[in-house]
Amino acid sequence: MGAALGAVVIASLYFVKVLFLAVVIVAVGIGVTELVRSFADRGINIPLVPTLVGMTAMIGGAYWGGTPWLLGSFAMTVLVLMIWRMLRGTEDYVRDVTATILVMVYPSLLAGFAALLLADPGDQGRRGADMVLIFIATTVASDIGGYFAGISLGKHKMSAVISPKKTWEGFAGSALACMAVGGWLVAWRLEEDVWKGVLIGAVVVVFATLGDLIESAIKRDLGVKDMSSVLPGHGGMMDRLDSLVVALIPVWVLLTLLV
Template sequence: MSDLHSINEAINKRAGRKLLPSIGVSLFLISLVWFSLASYRVIFAGLVTIAVILGIRELHHALTTTKIDIPQWSLTTAAVALSAAAWFGGVSGLSVATAIAFPCLLVLLLPRGTEGFVGTASASALALIYLPFLAGFLILLARPSNGLARVMTLVVLVGCNDTFAYLTGVLFGKHPLAPKISPKKTIEGLVGSLVFTVIGGSLAFHFIMDSDWWLGAIAGLVTVFTATAGDLIESALKRDMAIKDMGNLLPGHGGIMDRLDSVLFAAPALWLALEIVRRAQDSGLL
């Protein structure tokens, strides 16, 4: 037992995370996503909205360390509106709602005066696009009748990327991928995630999506790029604000945004890939 404890502590130290709580939280979140999609898909849209609202709260708190005060309640209202627009209006609804929400946010900042307006307006725009807009593509993935399969395919892709980047990085990582942004990430971890996410994507498209395996391999490649980029971008934000995590709500992960970072960037890419495949099939090209 002491040997297992020592191994676990060594892994935690090298990875910078507590492994067992992280696994437990991940399994719980996957179960919650599956249950919501398997029962009533609109519940999943509600869960996404709640996650976005919590993410806005975390980002608001983090930005206050840099003396930037984004309008939390205005962004929360925008998050609810964008989520509803995505669910009821599809990608067109999401796009129009975002176009309306952006100038509204700027107008609501005017009573604060001109001091710090550029910084606050820029941070508010970042928050609007980063959270409710990108998260809207999670809702778009869940809208069709095969929403369960589409979202669970995303879960497999992002899960393979995160898990095998973590494992191969811990076991074999020696060469930093982006030392100034995220010192724990390694080139070996990236290679591991690339190999296993391509395999996972191929299997997911074949068995879950009932589609060609090679489309899943391509989706795996795209997911590695987008999910890793999302992770690095959030790391860059945290490093600039001199914080380790966006929050502490999820044991072993940090905050909601620490869990959403890769998903937010991977979801639009997968949605676009599935749309291209659907239209190609409808036109007889596939």
């Protein structure tokens, strides 16, 4: 399943960039749907269709219009959803609107920064694809490195309450994998200094781990093990996007500053 997802990402990223944008919108849309349905099981009401429309406008706007369109689409979507919920009455209004804004930020707004990376015009558009590849590969390396180090060496728990399977040994494996992959890809694809990629990898491992813990906290509060079973062996789409969307912002900042 992981190899199939990787093949779809790379093929769309380097052959038709707009197709990759569609892949992002579909993936994030599935993740948003999982969150909305999980909230609904706890009696928290979030309107699915306008939320998906707003998410699509944010990601598409970021690609074609840049940061102003991303933030503008986000603000307008939140305002529309607040009005939408108000028309249904005032009972539990604050609770539902708060959950709605959470979903519009995580993962919708955060995913828009992938579109900002993709839209980079350098080297006839190739640099944007390379930066997205570096972001995805480095974050995936965190999961892979942490998994193998955790199952073979893991003894000391990071947070037994939030995520009992995460260990400090696994975190060390994630860090080594992230920095190795980051240094290699930045030197190969962007022809930049290796230390820049190592720095990106070091930042990614921190935020990817935090992203995983954030989703674990949400799932524990909602009383679910996985967001869904849409990806065999992986759980739900949000179970794959959790590290990516949180690591995306610092990677975007670093690539913008360093490259």
